[in-house]
Amino acid sequence: MKKEFKVITELIEENSRVLDVGCGDGDLMKFLLQNKTIDIRGLEISKKNVQNCLSKGLAVIEGNAENDLSQFPNNSFDYVILSQTLQAFLNTERVINELLRIGKRAIVTIPNFGHWKMRLHLLIKGTMPVTEVLPNEWYNTPNLHMCSIKDFFNFCEKRNIKIFRSLALNKEKISSIDLSNLGIKNLISDLGIFLIENK
Protein backbone atom coordinates (compact mmCIF):
# COMPACT_ATOMS: atom_id res chain seq x y z
CA MET A 1 0.00 0.00 0.00
CA LYS A 2 2.07 2.90 -1.30
CA LYS A 3 -0.45 5.43 0.01
CA GLU A 4 0.09 4.18 3.53
CA PHE A 5 3.86 4.64 3.05
CA LYS A 6 3.30 8.22 1.95
CA VAL A 7 1.17 9.02 4.96
CA ILE A 8 3.75 7.51 7.31
CA THR A 9 6.52 9.48 5.59
CA GLU A 10 4.63 12.71 6.15
CA LEU A 11 4.21 11.96 9.84
CA ILE A 12 7.96 11.61 10.35
CA GLU A 13 10.22 14.61 10.83
CA GLU A 14 13.57 14.93 9.08
CA ASN A 15 16.73 13.74 10.84
CA SER A 16 14.91 11.49 13.24
CA ARG A 17 15.72 7.99 14.45
CA VAL A 18 13.14 5.43 13.42
CA LEU A 19 12.49 1.75 14.17
CA ASP A 20 10.23 -0.29 11.90
CA VAL A 21 8.83 -3.19 13.91
CA GLY A 22 7.86 -6.10 11.69
CA CYS A 23 9.54 -4.49 8.70
CA GLY A 24 8.83 -7.38 6.32
CA ASP A 25 11.15 -7.30 3.36
CA GLY A 26 12.03 -3.67 3.96
CA ASP A 27 9.78 -1.90 1.44
CA LEU A 28 8.64 0.77 3.88
CA MET A 29 12.20 1.28 5.17
CA LYS A 30 13.47 1.80 1.63
CA PHE A 31 10.61 4.14 0.82
CA LEU A 32 11.32 6.22 3.91
CA LEU A 33 15.06 6.36 3.17
CA GLN A 34 14.34 7.55 -0.35
CA ASN A 35 12.06 10.33 0.85
CA LYS A 36 13.48 11.44 4.18
CA THR A 37 16.89 11.92 5.76
CA ILE A 38 16.49 9.56 8.67
CA ASP A 39 18.36 6.89 10.57
CA ILE A 40 16.24 3.75 10.42
CA ARG A 41 16.41 0.23 11.87
CA GLY A 42 14.17 -2.75 11.38
CA LEU A 43 13.06 -5.76 13.41
CA GLU A 44 11.64 -8.76 11.59
CA ILE A 45 10.72 -12.30 12.56
CA SER A 46 11.07 -14.13 9.23
CA LYS A 47 14.59 -15.25 8.27
CA LYS A 48 13.84 -14.94 4.55
CA ASN A 49 12.64 -11.37 5.00
CA VAL A 50 15.62 -10.48 7.17
CA GLN A 51 18.00 -11.88 4.55
CA ASN A 52 16.24 -9.82 1.88
CA CYS A 53 16.49 -6.67 3.98
CA LEU A 54 20.19 -7.22 4.68
CA SER A 55 20.77 -7.89 1.00
CA LYS A 56 19.37 -4.41 0.40
CA GLY A 57 21.85 -3.04 2.93
CA LEU A 58 19.16 -2.25 5.50
CA ALA A 59 20.03 -2.41 9.20
CA VAL A 60 17.56 -5.11 10.18
CA ILE A 61 17.82 -7.59 13.01
CA GLU A 62 16.07 -10.92 13.22
CA GLY A 63 13.80 -11.05 16.23
CA ASN A 64 10.35 -11.30 17.67
CA ALA A 65 8.69 -8.04 18.68
CA GLU A 66 6.97 -9.73 21.62
CA ASN A 67 10.33 -10.49 23.29
CA ASP A 68 13.06 -8.56 21.57
CA LEU A 69 11.86 -4.98 21.96
CA SER A 70 13.03 -5.17 25.57
CA GLN A 71 16.67 -4.81 24.46
CA PHE A 72 16.12 -1.24 23.27
CA PRO A 73 16.60 1.52 25.85
CA ASN A 74 13.84 3.99 26.76
CA ASN A 75 13.28 6.74 24.20
CA SER A 76 15.98 5.38 21.92
CA PHE A 77 13.95 6.24 18.83
CA ASP A 78 11.97 9.30 17.77
CA TYR A 79 9.42 7.09 16.04
CA VAL A 80 8.60 3.42 16.25
CA ILE A 81 6.46 2.18 13.38
CA LEU A 82 4.11 -0.76 13.53
CA SER A 83 2.55 -1.17 10.12
CA GLN A 84 -0.39 -3.58 9.96
CA THR A 85 1.17 -5.97 12.44
CA LEU A 86 -0.58 -5.13 15.71
CA GLN A 87 -3.27 -7.73 15.16
CA ALA A 88 -0.70 -10.56 14.96
CA PHE A 89 0.65 -10.32 18.51
CA LEU A 90 -0.21 -12.54 21.43
CA ASN A 91 0.09 -9.74 23.94
CA THR A 92 -0.99 -6.66 22.04
CA GLU A 93 -1.11 -4.41 25.05
CA ARG A 94 2.45 -5.20 26.10
CA VAL A 95 3.73 -4.56 22.57
CA ILE A 96 2.08 -1.12 22.50
CA ASN A 97 3.59 -0.31 25.89
CA GLU A 98 7.00 -1.32 24.54
CA LEU A 99 6.56 0.83 21.41
CA LEU A 100 5.79 3.84 23.57
CA ARG A 101 8.66 3.08 25.93
CA ILE A 102 11.39 2.85 23.27
CA GLY A 103 9.94 5.48 20.97
CA LYS A 104 9.08 9.05 21.82
CA ARG A 105 6.14 8.49 19.53
CA ALA A 106 4.70 5.49 17.75
CA ILE A 107 2.98 5.19 14.40
CA VAL A 108 0.51 2.34 14.38
CA THR A 109 -1.52 1.34 11.36
CA ILE A 110 -4.37 -1.14 11.59
CA PRO A 111 -6.52 -2.88 9.02
CA ASN A 112 -10.02 -1.74 10.02
CA PHE A 113 -12.26 -4.62 11.07
CA GLY A 114 -15.12 -2.14 11.44
CA HIS A 115 -15.37 -1.65 7.66
CA TRP A 116 -18.92 -2.13 6.34
CA LYS A 117 -17.81 -5.02 4.15
CA MET A 118 -16.65 -6.93 7.21
CA ARG A 119 -19.86 -6.17 9.02
CA LEU A 120 -21.96 -7.17 6.03
CA HIS A 121 -19.98 -10.35 5.46
CA LEU A 122 -20.65 -11.51 8.99
CA LEU A 123 -24.25 -10.30 8.93
CA ILE A 124 -25.24 -11.89 5.63
CA LYS A 125 -22.97 -14.89 5.33
CA GLY A 126 -22.56 -15.60 9.02
CA THR A 127 -18.92 -16.57 8.52
CA MET A 128 -15.69 -14.84 9.44
CA PRO A 129 -14.86 -12.16 6.86
CA VAL A 130 -12.23 -12.90 4.21
CA THR A 131 -11.15 -9.88 2.15
CA GLU A 132 -8.30 -8.67 -0.04
CA VAL A 133 -6.59 -7.03 2.93
CA LEU A 134 -7.29 -9.98 5.21
CA PRO A 135 -7.19 -13.01 2.93
CA ASN A 136 -6.90 -15.79 5.52
CA GLU A 137 -9.58 -18.10 6.87
CA TRP A 138 -10.33 -18.05 10.59
CA TYR A 139 -8.39 -21.31 11.11
CA ASN A 140 -5.15 -20.23 9.48
CA THR A 141 -5.05 -16.51 10.05
CA PRO A 142 -1.99 -15.06 11.80
CA ASN A 143 -4.26 -12.27 13.02
CA LEU A 144 -5.06 -12.98 16.64
CA HIS A 145 -6.39 -9.62 17.74
CA MET A 146 -8.33 -7.84 15.03
CA CYS A 147 -9.76 -4.47 15.94
CA SER A 148 -11.64 -1.61 14.39
CA ILE A 149 -10.65 2.04 14.22
CA LYS A 150 -13.15 2.72 16.97
CA ASP A 151 -11.69 -0.05 19.13
CA PHE A 152 -8.25 1.52 18.84
CA PHE A 153 -9.64 4.94 19.75
CA ASN A 154 -11.31 3.51 22.83
CA PHE A 155 -8.17 1.59 23.76
CA CYS A 156 -6.03 4.73 23.65
CA GLU A 157 -8.50 6.60 25.80
CA LYS A 158 -8.63 3.84 28.40
CA ARG A 159 -4.85 3.47 28.54
CA ASN A 160 -4.14 7.20 28.68
CA ILE A 161 -2.41 7.21 25.32
CA LYS A 162 -2.48 10.50 23.48
CA ILE A 163 -3.49 10.38 19.82
CA PHE A 164 -1.65 13.15 17.98
CA ARG A 165 -2.89 12.42 14.53
CA SER A 166 -5.41 9.89 13.34
CA LEU A 167 -5.94 9.33 9.67
CA ALA A 168 -8.20 7.09 7.69
CA LEU A 169 -7.35 5.55 4.37
CA ASN A 170 -10.22 4.63 2.09
CA LYS A 171 -8.96 3.24 -1.19
CA GLU A 172 -6.51 6.02 -2.10
CA LYS A 173 -8.23 8.78 -0.15
CA ILE A 174 -6.84 10.12 3.10
CA SER A 175 -8.89 11.93 5.68
CA SER A 176 -8.58 12.94 9.31
CA ILE A 177 -10.51 11.12 11.98
CA ASP A 178 -11.93 12.91 15.00
CA LEU A 179 -14.61 12.14 17.52
CA SER A 180 -17.28 13.80 15.36
CA ASN A 181 -16.71 11.58 12.32
CA LEU A 182 -15.45 8.44 14.07
CA GLY A 183 -18.62 6.49 13.37
CA ILE A 184 -18.59 7.02 9.63
CA LYS A 185 -14.80 6.68 9.26
CA ASN A 186 -15.00 3.39 11.11
CA LEU A 187 -17.59 2.25 8.61
CA ILE A 188 -15.89 3.21 5.34
CA SER A 189 -12.11 3.10 5.95
CA ASP A 190 -9.77 0.26 5.01
CA LEU A 191 -6.95 1.38 7.24
CA GLY A 192 -6.43 3.53 10.31
CA ILE A 193 -3.13 5.35 10.85
CA PHE A 194 -2.34 6.67 14.31
CA LEU A 195 0.46 8.82 15.65
CA ILE A 196 0.48 8.24 19.40
CA GLU A 197 2.48 8.94 22.54
CA ASN A 198 2.17 8.39 26.27
CA LYS A 199 0.31 11.17 28.06
Added chain:
Amino acid sequence: MNNLSKIKNIIVKNTQKLDCGMEISNFPLAYETYGKLNEKKDNAILVFHALSGDQFASGINPVTNKEGWWNHAVGAGKPFDTDKFFVICTNVIGGCMGSYGPNTIDSNTKKSIGTNFPVITINDMVNAQYNILDFFKIEKLFAVTGGSMGGMQVLQFVSNFPDKAQVAIPIACTASHSAQNIAFNELGRQAIMADENWKNGLYEKNNNNPDKGLAVARMAAHITYLSKKGLQEKFGRKLQESEDVKFGFDADFQIESYLRYQGSMFVDRFDANSYLYITRAMDYFDLTKQFGGNLSKAFEKSKTKFFIISFTSDWLYPTSENRDIVIALNAIGADVGFVEIKSDKGHDSFLLNVPDFLDTLKNYLKTTYLNLNEKRI
Protein backbone atom coordinates in the same frame (compact mmCIF):
# COMPACT_ATOMS: atom_id res chain seq x y z
CA MET B 1 56.41 -28.01 4.30
CA ASN B 2 57.86 -26.48 1.19
CA ASN B 3 57.29 -23.25 -0.69
CA LEU B 4 57.83 -21.26 2.47
CA SER B 5 59.46 -18.70 0.21
CA LYS B 6 55.98 -17.86 -1.12
CA ILE B 7 55.03 -16.36 2.22
CA LYS B 8 54.96 -12.57 2.17
CA ASN B 9 55.63 -10.73 5.36
CA ILE B 10 56.27 -7.35 6.88
CA ILE B 11 58.64 -6.79 9.79
CA VAL B 12 56.91 -4.84 12.51
CA LYS B 13 59.50 -2.42 13.84
CA ASN B 14 57.36 -0.72 16.48
CA THR B 15 57.50 -2.02 19.99
CA GLN B 16 54.26 -3.67 20.98
CA LYS B 17 53.36 -4.18 24.59
CA LEU B 18 51.57 -7.48 25.11
CA ASP B 19 48.79 -8.06 27.64
CA CYS B 20 51.13 -10.37 29.59
CA GLY B 21 53.45 -7.40 30.13
CA MET B 22 56.20 -8.43 27.73
CA GLU B 23 57.27 -6.26 24.82
CA ILE B 24 57.96 -7.43 21.30
CA SER B 25 59.44 -5.63 18.32
CA ASN B 26 61.05 -6.38 14.94
CA PHE B 27 58.77 -9.36 14.48
CA PRO B 28 57.43 -10.83 11.23
CA LEU B 29 53.75 -10.59 10.28
CA ALA B 30 52.89 -12.82 7.33
CA TYR B 31 50.10 -11.76 5.00
CA GLU B 32 48.42 -12.46 1.68
CA THR B 33 46.24 -10.21 -0.46
CA TYR B 34 43.61 -10.81 -3.13
CA GLY B 35 42.26 -8.25 -5.59
CA LYS B 36 43.52 -4.70 -6.07
CA LEU B 37 43.56 -1.71 -3.78
CA ASN B 38 41.80 1.10 -5.64
CA GLU B 39 43.12 4.64 -5.94
CA LYS B 40 40.91 6.02 -3.20
CA LYS B 41 41.99 3.12 -0.99
CA ASP B 42 38.41 2.65 0.16
CA ASN B 43 37.88 -0.94 -0.95
CA ALA B 44 40.09 -2.84 1.50
CA ILE B 45 38.72 -5.67 3.61
CA LEU B 46 40.73 -7.17 6.43
CA VAL B 47 39.87 -10.82 7.02
CA PHE B 48 40.80 -12.40 10.35
CA HIS B 49 41.32 -16.14 10.38
CA ALA B 50 40.11 -18.68 12.92
CA LEU B 51 42.07 -21.07 15.16
CA SER B 52 43.37 -23.39 12.47
CA GLY B 53 43.44 -20.88 9.60
CA ASP B 54 46.20 -18.82 8.06
CA GLN B 55 46.65 -15.91 5.66
CA PHE B 56 45.79 -18.03 2.60
CA ALA B 57 42.04 -17.42 2.62
CA SER B 58 41.44 -17.93 -1.09
CA GLY B 59 42.86 -19.76 -4.09
CA ILE B 60 45.44 -22.46 -3.47
CA ASN B 61 47.56 -22.25 -0.37
CA PRO B 62 51.10 -22.40 -1.80
CA VAL B 63 52.53 -24.06 1.30
CA THR B 64 50.00 -26.88 1.72
CA ASN B 65 48.77 -26.99 -1.89
CA LYS B 66 45.25 -27.17 -0.47
CA GLU B 67 42.35 -24.81 -1.15
CA GLY B 68 42.29 -21.61 0.89
CA TRP B 69 40.14 -21.92 4.01
CA TRP B 70 37.56 -19.33 2.90
CA ASN B 71 37.37 -20.16 -0.77
CA HIS B 72 33.57 -20.07 -0.69
CA ALA B 73 33.56 -16.46 0.49
CA VAL B 74 36.70 -14.85 -0.94
CA GLY B 75 37.41 -14.69 -4.68
CA ALA B 76 36.18 -13.31 -7.97
CA GLY B 77 32.37 -13.11 -8.01
CA LYS B 78 32.18 -14.37 -4.41
CA PRO B 79 30.85 -12.39 -1.42
CA PHE B 80 34.23 -10.78 -0.73
CA ASP B 81 34.50 -10.16 -4.43
CA THR B 82 38.15 -9.76 -5.39
CA ASP B 83 37.10 -8.12 -8.68
CA LYS B 84 35.84 -5.28 -6.52
CA PHE B 85 37.54 -5.46 -3.15
CA PHE B 86 41.11 -5.67 -1.93
CA VAL B 87 41.15 -8.50 0.58
CA ILE B 88 43.98 -8.70 3.10
CA CYS B 89 44.50 -11.61 5.45
CA THR B 90 47.37 -11.88 7.91
CA ASN B 91 48.58 -14.81 9.95
CA VAL B 92 47.95 -14.13 13.65
CA ILE B 93 50.93 -13.81 15.94
CA GLY B 94 51.25 -17.15 17.72
CA GLY B 95 50.41 -18.81 14.40
CA CYS B 96 52.65 -21.05 12.34
CA MET B 97 52.45 -19.73 8.79
CA GLY B 98 55.22 -17.16 8.90
CA SER B 99 54.09 -14.71 11.60
CA TYR B 100 55.91 -14.41 14.89
CA GLY B 101 55.03 -17.56 16.81
CA PRO B 102 56.39 -20.50 18.78
CA ASN B 103 57.90 -22.06 15.68
CA THR B 104 59.86 -18.89 14.82
CA ILE B 105 63.59 -19.64 14.98
CA ASP B 106 65.39 -17.81 17.77
CA SER B 107 68.37 -16.07 16.14
CA ASN B 108 70.59 -16.72 19.15
CA THR B 109 69.91 -20.41 19.78
CA LYS B 110 68.99 -21.28 16.17
CA LYS B 111 66.13 -23.31 17.63
CA SER B 112 62.36 -22.77 17.69
CA ILE B 113 61.21 -20.44 20.44
CA GLY B 114 58.67 -23.07 21.53
CA THR B 115 57.06 -22.39 24.88
CA ASN B 116 59.45 -19.52 25.51
CA PHE B 117 57.02 -17.62 23.29
CA PRO B 118 54.90 -15.25 25.41
CA VAL B 119 51.26 -16.07 26.09
CA ILE B 120 49.29 -13.83 23.78
CA THR B 121 45.70 -12.62 23.61
CA ILE B 122 43.16 -11.73 20.92
CA ASN B 123 43.95 -8.11 21.75
CA ASP B 124 47.66 -8.72 21.05
CA MET B 125 46.84 -10.42 17.75
CA VAL B 126 44.69 -7.51 16.60
CA ASN B 127 47.24 -4.89 17.65
CA ALA B 128 49.91 -6.69 15.66
CA GLN B 129 47.70 -6.98 12.59
CA TYR B 130 46.86 -3.30 12.71
CA ASN B 131 50.36 -2.65 11.34
CA ILE B 132 49.25 -3.96 7.95
CA LEU B 133 47.09 -0.82 7.50
CA ASP B 134 50.18 1.39 7.75
CA PHE B 135 52.05 -0.86 5.38
CA PHE B 136 49.40 -0.41 2.67
CA LYS B 137 48.78 3.22 3.73
CA ILE B 138 45.10 2.53 4.26
CA GLU B 139 43.40 5.23 6.29
CA LYS B 140 40.15 3.34 6.76
CA LEU B 141 39.11 -0.18 5.84
CA PHE B 142 35.83 -0.79 4.10
CA ALA B 143 35.28 -3.89 6.22
CA VAL B 144 36.72 -6.16 8.87
CA THR B 145 35.39 -9.68 9.02
CA GLY B 146 36.01 -13.19 10.26
CA GLY B 147 34.29 -16.23 11.70
CA SER B 148 34.81 -17.93 15.06
CA MET B 149 38.11 -16.62 16.51
CA GLY B 150 38.18 -14.35 13.45
CA GLY B 151 34.89 -12.83 14.69
CA MET B 152 36.39 -12.23 18.12
CA GLN B 153 39.21 -10.31 16.42
CA VAL B 154 36.61 -8.24 14.54
CA LEU B 155 35.01 -7.22 17.84
CA GLN B 156 38.37 -6.42 19.41
CA PHE B 157 39.48 -4.50 16.33
CA VAL B 158 36.47 -2.19 16.34
CA SER B 159 36.87 -1.68 20.06
CA ASN B 160 40.59 -0.84 19.74
CA PHE B 161 40.30 1.18 16.53
CA PRO B 162 36.78 2.64 16.49
CA ASP B 163 37.21 4.71 13.33
CA LYS B 164 39.24 2.34 11.17
CA ALA B 165 36.49 0.26 9.57
CA GLN B 166 33.25 1.29 7.90
CA VAL B 167 31.68 -2.12 8.33
CA ALA B 168 32.28 -4.97 10.79
CA ILE B 169 31.02 -8.48 10.09
CA PRO B 170 31.67 -10.85 12.99
CA ILE B 171 30.38 -14.33 12.17
CA ALA B 172 29.57 -17.28 14.46
CA CYS B 173 31.49 -15.89 17.42
CA THR B 174 31.17 -14.63 20.96
CA ALA B 175 32.24 -11.63 23.01
CA SER B 176 33.24 -13.88 25.88
CA HIS B 177 34.58 -17.44 25.69
CA SER B 178 32.21 -19.74 27.58
CA ALA B 179 33.11 -22.48 30.06
CA GLN B 180 32.22 -25.04 27.40
CA ASN B 181 34.54 -23.37 24.87
CA ILE B 182 37.36 -23.32 27.41
CA ALA B 183 36.68 -26.95 28.32
CA PHE B 184 37.04 -28.16 24.74
CA ASN B 185 40.21 -26.13 24.26
CA GLU B 186 41.66 -27.54 27.47
CA LEU B 187 40.92 -31.07 26.22
CA GLY B 188 42.96 -30.32 23.09
CA ARG B 189 45.83 -28.81 25.03
CA GLN B 190 45.96 -31.75 27.44
CA ALA B 191 46.09 -34.16 24.49
CA ILE B 192 49.12 -32.29 23.10
CA MET B 193 50.88 -31.99 26.43
CA ALA B 194 50.30 -35.68 27.17
CA ASP B 195 52.22 -36.61 24.02
CA GLU B 196 55.72 -37.63 25.13
CA ASN B 197 57.14 -35.84 22.08
CA TRP B 198 55.85 -32.51 23.33
CA LYS B 199 58.75 -32.18 25.82
CA ASN B 200 57.38 -29.08 27.51
CA GLY B 201 57.07 -27.46 24.13
CA LEU B 202 60.76 -27.58 23.30
CA TYR B 203 60.53 -30.25 20.60
CA GLU B 204 62.41 -29.54 17.42
CA LYS B 205 60.50 -29.01 14.22
CA ASN B 206 60.06 -31.91 11.76
CA ASN B 207 61.73 -34.18 14.19
CA ASN B 208 59.56 -36.10 16.61
CA ASN B 209 56.74 -33.59 16.79
CA PRO B 210 53.86 -34.26 19.20
CA ASP B 211 51.73 -35.29 16.24
CA LYS B 212 49.61 -37.83 18.09
CA GLY B 213 48.54 -35.32 20.69
CA LEU B 214 47.85 -32.65 18.10
CA ALA B 215 45.82 -35.09 15.99
CA VAL B 216 43.65 -36.02 18.97
CA ALA B 217 43.18 -32.33 19.76
CA ARG B 218 42.03 -31.73 16.21
CA MET B 219 39.71 -34.74 16.24
CA ALA B 220 37.98 -33.57 19.41
CA ALA B 221 37.71 -30.02 18.13
CA HIS B 222 36.41 -31.16 14.78
CA ILE B 223 33.39 -32.78 16.44
CA THR B 224 32.52 -29.44 18.00
CA TYR B 225 32.47 -27.81 14.57
CA LEU B 226 29.74 -30.12 13.27
CA SER B 227 26.16 -30.70 14.31
CA LYS B 228 24.70 -33.97 15.55
CA LYS B 229 22.24 -33.95 12.68
CA GLY B 230 24.97 -33.24 10.14
CA LEU B 231 27.12 -36.08 11.47
CA GLN B 232 24.19 -38.49 11.56
CA GLU B 233 23.19 -37.70 8.00
CA LYS B 234 26.71 -37.91 6.61
CA PHE B 235 27.97 -40.94 8.54
CA GLY B 236 25.22 -42.51 10.59
CA ARG B 237 26.50 -45.92 11.69
CA LYS B 238 28.03 -46.65 8.30
CA LEU B 239 30.96 -49.02 8.43
CA GLN B 240 34.28 -48.30 6.84
CA GLU B 241 35.05 -51.34 4.66
CA SER B 242 33.59 -54.58 5.93
CA GLU B 243 30.02 -55.81 6.16
CA ASP B 244 30.15 -56.02 9.92
CA VAL B 245 32.18 -54.79 12.87
CA LYS B 246 35.56 -56.43 13.31
CA PHE B 247 35.66 -56.77 17.09
CA GLY B 248 38.79 -54.67 17.39
CA PHE B 249 39.88 -51.08 17.78
CA ASP B 250 40.67 -50.22 14.22
CA ALA B 251 38.39 -47.74 12.54
CA ASP B 252 35.20 -49.79 12.05
CA PHE B 253 32.94 -46.82 11.52
CA GLN B 254 33.26 -44.22 8.80
CA ILE B 255 33.10 -41.43 11.35
CA GLU B 256 36.17 -42.87 13.09
CA SER B 257 38.16 -43.02 9.92
CA TYR B 258 37.00 -39.53 8.95
CA LEU B 259 38.18 -38.08 12.26
CA ARG B 260 41.51 -39.93 12.06
CA TYR B 261 41.99 -38.51 8.58
CA GLN B 262 41.19 -34.99 9.79
CA GLY B 263 43.73 -35.43 12.60
CA SER B 264 46.48 -36.73 10.33
CA MET B 265 45.95 -33.99 7.74
CA PHE B 266 46.11 -31.33 10.41
CA VAL B 267 49.50 -32.31 11.86
CA ASP B 268 51.09 -31.86 8.44
CA ARG B 269 50.26 -28.19 8.41
CA PHE B 270 49.97 -27.06 12.00
CA ASP B 271 52.31 -26.62 14.92
CA ALA B 272 51.29 -28.11 18.25
CA ASN B 273 52.63 -25.18 20.25
CA SER B 274 50.70 -22.75 18.06
CA TYR B 275 47.60 -24.76 18.90
CA LEU B 276 48.31 -24.26 22.61
CA TYR B 277 48.93 -20.53 22.28
CA ILE B 278 46.00 -19.74 20.02
CA THR B 279 43.46 -21.73 22.05
CA ARG B 280 44.75 -19.95 25.14
CA ALA B 281 44.21 -16.59 23.49
CA MET B 282 40.64 -17.60 22.69
CA ASP B 283 40.02 -18.72 26.28
CA TYR B 284 41.30 -15.43 27.66
CA PHE B 285 38.95 -13.50 25.36
CA ASP B 286 36.32 -11.66 27.35
CA LEU B 287 35.54 -8.31 25.78
CA THR B 288 32.71 -7.75 28.26
CA LYS B 289 35.16 -8.02 31.16
CA GLN B 290 37.59 -5.67 29.39
CA PHE B 291 34.87 -3.05 29.67
CA GLY B 292 33.90 -3.64 33.27
CA GLY B 293 31.00 -5.94 32.50
CA ASN B 294 29.33 -3.64 29.98
CA LEU B 295 29.91 -4.86 26.43
CA SER B 296 28.22 -1.78 24.95
CA LYS B 297 31.13 0.33 26.17
CA ALA B 298 33.45 -1.58 23.82
CA PHE B 299 31.66 -0.03 20.86
CA GLU B 300 30.35 3.33 22.05
CA LYS B 301 33.15 5.32 20.40
CA SER B 302 32.57 3.69 17.04
CA LYS B 303 30.33 4.59 14.11
CA THR B 304 31.08 1.27 12.41
CA LYS B 305 28.12 -0.47 10.81
CA PHE B 306 27.73 -4.01 12.16
CA PHE B 307 26.38 -7.11 10.48
CA ILE B 308 26.29 -10.12 12.78
CA ILE B 309 25.61 -13.64 11.55
CA SER B 310 24.99 -16.88 13.43
CA PHE B 311 23.89 -20.37 12.36
CA THR B 312 20.99 -22.44 13.71
CA SER B 313 23.01 -25.63 14.29
CA ASP B 314 26.13 -23.96 15.74
CA TRP B 315 26.30 -25.16 19.35
CA LEU B 316 29.90 -24.02 19.90
CA TYR B 317 29.15 -20.32 19.36
CA PRO B 318 25.36 -20.44 19.55
CA THR B 319 22.96 -17.77 18.33
CA SER B 320 22.32 -16.62 21.91
CA GLU B 321 25.96 -15.54 22.28
CA ASN B 322 25.92 -13.73 18.94
CA ARG B 323 22.66 -12.10 19.94
CA ASP B 324 24.29 -10.77 23.11
CA ILE B 325 26.56 -8.71 20.86
CA VAL B 326 23.50 -7.41 18.96
CA ILE B 327 21.82 -6.48 22.24
CA ALA B 328 24.93 -4.60 23.41
CA LEU B 329 25.00 -2.69 20.13
CA ASN B 330 21.29 -1.88 20.23
CA ALA B 331 21.70 -0.53 23.73
CA ILE B 332 23.89 2.25 22.32
CA GLY B 333 21.87 2.79 19.17
CA ALA B 334 24.57 1.38 16.90
CA ASP B 335 23.84 0.56 13.28
CA VAL B 336 23.43 -3.22 13.40
CA GLY B 337 21.99 -5.96 11.23
CA PHE B 338 21.63 -9.52 12.46
CA VAL B 339 20.44 -12.80 11.01
CA GLU B 340 20.58 -16.41 12.13
CA ILE B 341 21.10 -18.52 9.01
CA LYS B 342 19.40 -21.91 8.82
CA SER B 343 22.01 -24.63 8.34
CA ASP B 344 22.64 -28.18 9.55
CA LYS B 345 26.38 -27.83 9.13
CA GLY B 346 27.15 -26.65 12.65
CA HIS B 347 29.82 -24.11 13.52
CA ASP B 348 31.66 -24.93 10.29
CA SER B 349 28.75 -23.42 8.32
CA PHE B 350 30.66 -20.18 7.88
CA LEU B 351 33.41 -22.04 5.99
CA LEU B 352 31.10 -24.13 3.81
CA ASN B 353 28.81 -23.70 0.87
CA VAL B 354 25.69 -22.38 2.62
CA PRO B 355 23.87 -20.39 -0.10
CA ASP B 356 21.60 -18.35 2.20
CA PHE B 357 24.68 -17.18 4.07
CA LEU B 358 26.86 -16.49 1.04
CA ASP B 359 24.11 -14.79 -1.00
CA THR B 360 23.04 -12.51 1.83
CA LEU B 361 26.65 -11.60 2.57
CA LYS B 362 27.41 -10.92 -1.08
CA ASN B 363 24.42 -8.65 -1.60
CA TYR B 364 24.97 -6.89 1.71
CA LEU B 365 28.58 -6.05 0.81
CA LYS B 366 27.70 -4.93 -2.68
CA THR B 367 24.85 -2.67 -1.57
CA THR B 368 26.66 -1.31 1.47
CA TYR B 369 29.80 -0.46 -0.51
CA LEU B 370 27.61 1.28 -3.07
CA ASN B 371 25.75 3.24 -0.38
CA LEU B 372 28.85 4.24 1.57
CA ASN B 373 31.48 4.80 -1.10
CA GLU B 374 30.06 4.90 -4.59
CA LYS B 375 26.95 7.04 -4.29
CA ARG B 376 27.91 10.69 -4.42
CA ILE B 377 24.98 12.76 -3.32
